[in-house]
Amino acid sequence: MFDLLLAGIENVLHLKYLVPLFLGTLVGLIGGALPGVTITMTIIIVLPFTFGLDPLQGLATMTGVYVGGSAGGAITAALIGIPGTPSAITTTFDGFPMTQKGQPGRAIWLGIWSSCFGGLLAGIFLIGATGPLAAIALEFGPWEYFSLFVFALSMVAGLTEGSLLKGLLAGVIGLAITIVGSDPIMSVPRFTLGTEFLRNGFPFLPVLIGIFAFAQLMTDIEKMKGSEHAAAPIKAPPLTVSHLSVLWEIFSRPFLLAWSTLVGILIGVLPAIGGSAATVMAYDQAKKFSKHPERFGKGNPEGIIASEASCNANVGGSLVTIMAFGIPGDAVTAVMLGAMTIHGIQSGPLFVSQHPQIAYGIYAAYLLAHPLMVLICAFGARLFLRVVTVPKSMLIPNVLVLCVIGAFALNNIMEDVVVLLLFGLVGYALVKARFPLAPLILGLILGDQIEVNLLRAIMSDANPWLFITRPISGFLLALSVASVLFALWQHRRQKGRTREVDQEPDF
Amino acid sequence: MKVLTAAVAGLALFTFANVQAAYPDRPIKMIVPWAAGGDTDNIFRPFAPALQKALGGTTVVIANIGGASGTVGAREAKGSPADGYTLYAVHDYIHLTYYTGMSDVSYADFEPVCLIAATPSILTASPKTKWNTMKEMVADAKANPGQISVGATLGSTSHFFPAMVEKAAGIKFKYISYDGLAQRMNAILGGHIDLTDGNLTQKGKVDAAQLKFLAIATEKRSPELPNVPTLKELGYNVIYSVSRGLLAPKGTPADVLSKLEGACGQAAKDPTFAESMRKQGTDVHYLDHKGYAEFLKQNDALNKDLSRDLGLLKR
Amino acid sequence: MTRDGIAGLICLALAIGMLVLTRGLPQSSFVPLGPDFYPRIVLVIMAVLSALLIAADLWQRRAGAALAAASAEPAAERRNYRLVGITFAVFAGYVILLPFVGYRVATFIFVAALQSAFDPPRGARRWAMVLISALASAAITFIVFQHYLSVLLPRGKWTDW
Numbered sequence: 001m002f003d004l005l006l007a008g009i010e011n012v013l014h015l016k017y018l019v020p021l022f023l024g025t026l027v028g029l030i031g032g033a034l035p036g037v038t039i040t041m042t043i044i045i046v047l048p049f050t051f052g053l054d055p056l057q058g059l060a061t062m063t064g065v066y067v068g069g070s071a072g073g074a075i076t077a078a079l080i081g082i083p084g085t086p087s088a089i090t091t092t093f094d095g096f097p098m099t100q101k102g103q104p105g106r107a108i109w110l111g112i113w114s115s116c117f118g119g120l121l122a123g124i125f126l127i128g129a130t131g132p133l134a135a136i137a138l139e140f141g142p143w144e145y146f147s148l149f150v151f152a153l154s155m156v157a158g159l160t161e162g163s164l165l166k167g168l169l170a171g172v173i174g175l176a177i178t179i180v181g182s183d184p185i186m187s188v189p190r191f192t193l194g195t196e197f198l199r200n201g202f203p204f205l206p207v208l209i210g211i212f213a214f215a216q217l218m219t220d221i222e223k224m225k226g227s228e229h230a231a232a233p234i235k236a237p238p239l240t241v242s243h244l245s246v247l248w249e250i251f252s253r254p255f256l257l258a259w260s261t262l263v264g265i266l267i268g269v270l271p272a273i274g275g276s277a278a279t280v281m282a283y284d285q286a287k288k289f290s291k292h293p294e295r296f297g298k299g300n301p302e303g304i305i306a307s308e309a310s311c312n313a314n315v316g317g318s319l320v321t322i323m324a325f326g327i328p329g330d331a332v333t334a335v336m337l338g339a340m341t342i343h344g345i346q347s348g349p350l351f352v353s354q355h356p357q358i359a360y361g362i363y364a365a366y367l368l369a370h371p372l373m374v375l376i377c378a379f380g381a382r383l384f385l386r387v388v389t390v391p392k393s394m395l396i397p398n399v400l401v402l403c404v405i406g407a408f409a410l411n412n413i414m415e416d417v418v419v420l421l422l423f424g425l426v427g428y429a430l431v432k433a434r435f436p437l438a439p440l441i442l443g444l445i446l447g448d449q450i451e452v453n454l455l456r457a458i459m460s461d462a463n464p465w466l467f468i469t470r471p472i473s474g475f476l477l478a479l480s481v482a483s484v485l486f487a488l489w490q491h492r493r494q495k496g497r498t499r500e501v502d503q504e505p506d507f
Numbered sequence: 508m509k510v511l512t513a514a515v516a517g518l519a520l521f522t523f524a525n526v527q528a529a530y531p532d533r534p535i536k537m538i539v540p541w542a543a544g545g546d547t548d549n550i551f552r553p554f555a556p557a558l559q560k561a562l563g564g565t566t567v568v569i570a571n572i573g574g575a576s577g578t579v580g581a582r583e584a585k586g587s588p589a590d591g592y593t594l595y596a597v598h599d600y601i602h603l604t605y606y607t608g609m610s611d612v613s614y615a616d617f618e619p620v621c622l623i624a625a626t627p628s629i630l631t632a633s634p635k636t637k638w639n640t641m642k643e644m645v646a647d648a649k650a651n652p653g654q655i656s657v658g659a660t661l662g663s664t665s666h667f668f669p670a671m672v673e674k675a676a677g678i679k680f681k682y683i684s685y686d687g688l689a690q691r692m693n694a695i696l697g698g699h700i701d702l703t704d705g706n707l708t709q710k711g712k713v714d715a716a717q718l719k720f721l722a723i724a725t726e727k728r729s730p731e732l733p734n735v736p737t738l739k740e741l742g743y744n745v746i747y748s749v750s751r752g753l754l755a756p757k758g759t760p761a762d763v764l765s766k767l768e769g770a771c772g773q774a775a776k777d778p779t780f781a782e783s784m785r786k787q788g789t790d791v792h793y794l795d796h797k798g799y800a801e802f803l804k805q806n807d808a809l810n811k812d813l814s815r816d817l818g819l820l821k822r
Numbered sequence: 823m824t825r826d827g828i829a830g831l832i833c834l835a836l837a838i839g840m841l842v843l844t845r846g847l848p849q850s851s852f853v854p855l856g857p858d859f860y861p862r863i864v865l866v867i868m869a870v871l872s873a874l875l876i877a878a879d880l881w882q883r884r885a886g887a888a889l890a891a892a893s894a895e896p897a898a899e900r901r902n903y904r905l906v907g908i909t910f911a912v913f914a915g916y917v918i919l920l921p922f923v924g925y926r927v928a929t930f931i932f933v934a935a936l937q938s939a940f941d942p943p944r945g946a947r948r949w950a951m952v953l954i955s956a957l958a959s960a961a962i963t964f965i966v967f968q969h970y971l972s973v974l975l976p977r978g979k980w981t982d983w
Contacts (some may be wrong), residue, residue: 052971138697165878167827168870169833175864176840185684185849185855186661187576187609190857191843200579222901224940326693334908348693393940397933398959400913405963409973411537412570413583416919417976421917425910433829444947451860452684458697458855459683460656536974568974661852682852818851 005127007368008360012060012127012368020050020057024064025372029380032063032072033084040218040331041399044209046215050339050407056358060365062339063319066332067119070312074111075381078304079104087276087311090283094296094303101299105241113243113250113379114257116370118309120270121261123367126135126323130265130352130359133324138349140325142456147476149327149446149453154480157439158487164293168484170435174443174452177202184452197415202423203370205338206407206416207444208331213403215431216394218424224392239499249301256302264310268317276357282310312370318365319470321346323359327449331441407410512656520715530591530763533795534566537594537753538587540580541573546688546708546787550624551596552753554785557774563768567594576600576686580612585616589756591763594620598751600663602810607662608821614803617754618764621771622794624784628668629735631705632719635698641721641741644702648678658685658700662819665691665704667810668724668747669689675743706749707731707788724748731788750806752799768796769814830875852863908939924978929960932960 012021024046031042043165046065049060073088078095091111098107129151157167180191181201192198197201217382250257260282286306287296318333326348328334340347345355407420430437457466468474537555542549548571555567567593572580577600579764584595595617604610630641639646648655657680659666673680685691691703696717705720710731712718720735724747728737738745753771774780775793780782784791794802814820826900844858844865916932923931943949967973977983 045865048967048973049971051973115872138693141694141697141699155843163826163878165871165875167870169830169875172871173833174870176837176868177967179861179864182578184686186857187578187604188848188850190847190861191840193843196582218906218909221905221940222903224902224905228833296705349691350689350693350696353892391941393937394955395911396940397936400936401915401929401959401963402914405967405973405975408976409967411572411583412538413572414972414976417917417920421914424913428906428910433825435829452686455853455855456683456685456862457855459681462854476978534968534974571975661850684853 004356004360006365008357008364009368011056011357012361017057017060017361017365017460018368020053020061020193021064021369022372023374024061025068025369026064026376026380028065028068028070029072029075029373029376032069032088032307033075037399038085038216039066039087040210040212040335042069043332043335044213044406045111045399045402047335047339048402048409051409053448054391055340055345056338056361056365059336059358059362061337063362063365064369064372064474066315066319066336067312067366068373070119070315071112071308071373071377073114073311074115074304074308075108076460077378078107087279087314088307089276090279090307091304091311093283093307094298094300097297097299098301098304103241103299106246106301107299107304107383108377109241109243109246110249110301110383111308112374113246114260114305114308115312116374117250117257118264118368119312119316119366121258121309121312122265123363123370125265126316126366127363127502130320130323133320134144134349134352137325139474141470142453142460144476145448146453147467147473147480151449151476153442156442157481160485164484164487164491166434167202167436167439167487170430170437171439171443173430173435174440174445175447177207177444178204178452184448185455197418200415202419203411203416204444205335206335206419207423208441209403209407210420211427211437212331212440213399213427215437219431220392220429221396223296230275250274250305253302253305256289256305258315259285259289260306260309260330261313264313264315267310268314268316269320278310278314279307282306316366319362323351323362324349328445331445334445335440357483395498440460479490508763509585529766530766531562531565531594533608534568534780535562535592535594536587537567537596538580538584539568539569539571539596540577540584541571542685546626546749547596547751549708549782549787550626550789553780554623554774557777557780558770560777561770561773576604576609576660578604578612581610581612584754585612585756587756589618589754589758589760591767593756594662595754595756596751597754598664598749599806599810601662602807603667603814606814606822607819608812609662614807616720616757618757618759619796619799620751620753620755620764620767620804621775621796622750622792623771623775624752624789625748625750625792626706626787626789627729628664628724629707629709629732630669630706630721630724630738631695631703631709632721633695633701634717634719636701636719638721639719641736641738641743644721645676646676648676648680652679655702656681656700657682658683658694658703659689660684660686661683664747664749667813667817668704668745669702671745671813672738672743674816676791682778710788729788731791750802752794764796765771771795772781824879827876827879827883830872830879833873834869834876837865837872841865841869848890905939908968909936912936912939920976920978922978922980924983925975926960926964927978927981928976929958929963932956933959 012018024238029043031037032039043062043065046061055059056235070087073083073085074091074095076082077088077091079099081092081096083089083092095107095111096307103196115290125172153171157171158164180198182189189199255330263285264278267281283303287293290296309465318330319341322328322337323331328337337347345358355476404417404418407413407416458464468477515649516754537551539548539551552569555569559567572583579803581601587593601612601614605613621724632638632644638647657669659669659682661682661684671682680702685700695698695703707729707743711793712719720732722738722741723729723732723735724738724745726737726739726746728735754765772793772795775791781791810818827917844861846953847856847858849856912932912935919928919931934952937952937956943952964975968975
């Protein structure tokens with residue numbers, strides 16, 4: 001395994017792979033730093049560029065974007081107090097106060113170095129755990145997969161902010177979108193109203209791009225004021241800092257770093273709970289364990305370390321799930337998986353053993369993306385702040401063009417672009433009706449798989465009790481019920497304390 | 508200023524790239540009606556660069572239009588303009604999905620370009636099954652009719668091959684839907700299905716004792732697998748292979764077709780392509796426009812009979 | 823009724839409408855459960871959840887009519903819904919044009935139109951900027967994708983370009 005990894009690193013160090021990885025990390029950092037452009041959005045934008053590359057080049061690019069994006073959020077969070085991505089929200093809590101105290105360099109580099117170490121530690125887990133987990137995944141029959149998907153859905157619906165009912169409904173809407181079109185087994189047209197257009201159903205990536213891109217861009221457009229010119233470029237304060245002292249600040253708290261990383265990994269491995277849950281949870285835990293919880297929110301380095309380490313560790317965890325199970329945990333990994341499929345790679349239990357070169361190439365790309373990210377930040381952190389102020393009126397049309405290319409180029413059919421528009425409208429309507437998007441996307445991702453595995457299970461054995469009597473399957477179903485009950489209890493408890501607010505959609 | 512220069516340079520490229528020239532003057536799209544990574548994709552992916560070379564460098568782009576047993580891509584190919592810029596990578600499923608009523612697209616909606624490859628089917632068993640030979644499997648099937656599970660893309664070749672075995676041996680299987688070879692491999696390695704239609708691409712797993720090849724559906728034993736008996740020598744008269752070729756939409760001009768046919772013939776001889784086919788246990792089996800037209804006609808009749816025999820004929 | 827109630831009603835209507843459509847789907851001899859089995863489960867759950875959402879909405883309304891008045895949305899910043907409408911319209915125009923005039927022409931028109939909608943250009947200089955940047959977007963993406971990345975882009979039926 002170790003020599004495979006070394007070979008992978010050596011392979012990725014070739015310019016052929018290093019350049020895409022570098023560019024991916026750079027674009028990821030910029031996308032992550034741009035407020036209003038999430039990691040998912042950045043990946044959607046980069047996706048069409050990877051279609052023409054060879055598989056490892058494409059995946060190295062995407063891995064770079066993912067890693068860079070998770071770290072990039074820290075830059076804007078620490079320097080201007082706006083999270084570049086939703087998962088960086090907890091970094092603003094302590095990063096921005098630190099900047100205000102006149103230590104912007106310390107704030108941003110605490111963030112970057114913590115991201116780097118959190119990510120690298122998670123890399124060890126990624127490389128060590130994927131194989132054993134894949135072996136377990138192979139033992140999963142249709143019953144277990146079905147129950148796993150149901151568990152993932154119920155957990156996400158339960159975790160959403162706001163109403164549990166709407167979270168569940170959003171998940172079911174996602175499932176309902178997938179039942180339109182030819183049925184996955186015998187290709188019987190369903191709900192097509194006799195039209196050829198609906199026969200193919202709603203292909204998953206155009207729907208995903210439509211819902212995400214429009215939900216987000218339109219929310220930005222709403223806030224535009226007729227003619228608005230770019231805000232004057234924000235003057236970046238000098239970011240000089242003693243890296244040694246920052247590193248000491250991180251390593252003198254080994255427990256904090258390890259624990260935050262662990263939280264990030266675990267949330268990442270669990271399907272469908274995104275980066276923001278990881279950072280919020282890690283921040284919360286750091287505060288609970290701290291001897292001085294009152295210092296949090298006032299520029300405490302511990303807050304930044306917890307938030308950023310867990311954020312990048314989450315990436316490593318998510319990669320494990322798609323590589324071992326072949327199931328995307330969230331929207332970001334779903335698009336990553338789309339990219340893999342385009343390159344002729346079927347991820348799943350056999351992926352690592354069948355395509356060791358690519359699997360270890362991805363590991364290597366993941367590991368190398370972290371130092372690259374630090375390097376890019378060392379030279380470019382100040383420049384990013386200028387990019388952040390590109391006028392939205394220029395940015396949005398071009399992002400939409402890239403969305404069209406991404407939707408079209410996947411299958412080369414115009415219908416997919418129409419689907420993109422249609423679900424752009426749906427996505428915007430759902431945001432306006434304050435439906436959480438995470439469960440919907442998960443329903444969308446898992447819909448076909450749930451149906452196929454349900455039917456497979458029954459085709460294999462007509463006994464429906466097997467879903468409960470097979471131990472893993474039964475356990476997962478019990479967990480699903482428990483997670484909904486727990487959410488119900490928690491919502492009841494919190495009722496009255498929090499009111500629904502018109503918050504930004506959290507992707 | 509830099510932006511302006513770039514824009515002007517871009518504009519120049521933009522307009523000059525469009526000077527009318529003889530076919531082919533722009534990229535050609537090759538529709539593969541299955542997901543990337545499947546066996547059809549694996550055969551046409553190395554073929555595309557060879558074809559590209561033979562066409563004097565014109566880019567050949569693979570468009571994977573998968574879904575619903577390959578019928579989505581078939582419909583898309585049928586509706587594409589007949590100008591030689593859309594090709595359709597097909598295999599025997601086109602006859603089956605037509606006769607089983609899953610799709611309205613038939614081979615007759617296209618112009619044949621060339622046949623390139625044939626992959627013989629191998630009856631493949633899970634490592635968790637207790638039998639090691641075809642004979643033991645048949646005996647078990649006779650003792651427990653309808654208990655042995657077979658993973659298959661229903662209504663397609665991987666369904667027909669086991670169905671032919673079923674009929675020849677007088678046994679009964681239970682079919683479970685697993686679209687595509689990649690998914691079937693996950694299921695069979697985990698023991699969730701007992702049997703499936705495999706091919707030589709899986710030889711590595713057999714050598715590693717992760718899979719068992721029971722019998723191959725060829726006339727003679729394969730030189731790559733001298734120890735695997737043919738179904739014929741075991742007394743079951745089943746010869747089955749999946750043939751893959753290229754079609755173009757009906758109405759494609761004759762000069763374009765002949766150009767494509769020539770390039771296809773050249774590409775089929777390409778040593779790199781041949782090497783990658785050998786690795787995948789596939790015979791390069793080239794037939795030109797005329798030969799392929801004849802082959803398709805015979806194959807269509809054969810598949811119609813097959814569908815009728817197996818009780819799947821819907822038209 | 824509030825947004826929740828309306829959303830619930832729409833979902834309920836959709837679920838019931840789709841449930842009606844599941845009738846008469848052909849059954850297959852290989853699959854023990856027809857193609858209508860799973861959709862029905864999903865749609866019934868969807869209908870139940872939507873009904874619950876409507877009920878919760880009505881119940882809350884009755885329980886807290888007075889409270890609702892107080893908790894009316896905070897006077898949030900004015901939202902520019904007109905611009906959202908225009909964006910959707912321009913994008914729809916783009917999607918309709920694409921198959922007829924091809925990627926290059928349609929993209930040029932789209933980027934120019936949307937940019938001028940967001941930031942209405944005044945004076946020849948700003949118009950020139952908009953046109954040049956639209957041209958650059960169309961040309962650069964086309965060249966990068968079609969020539970370097972072998973990604974096919976839509977061609978126009980009318981223009982064959």
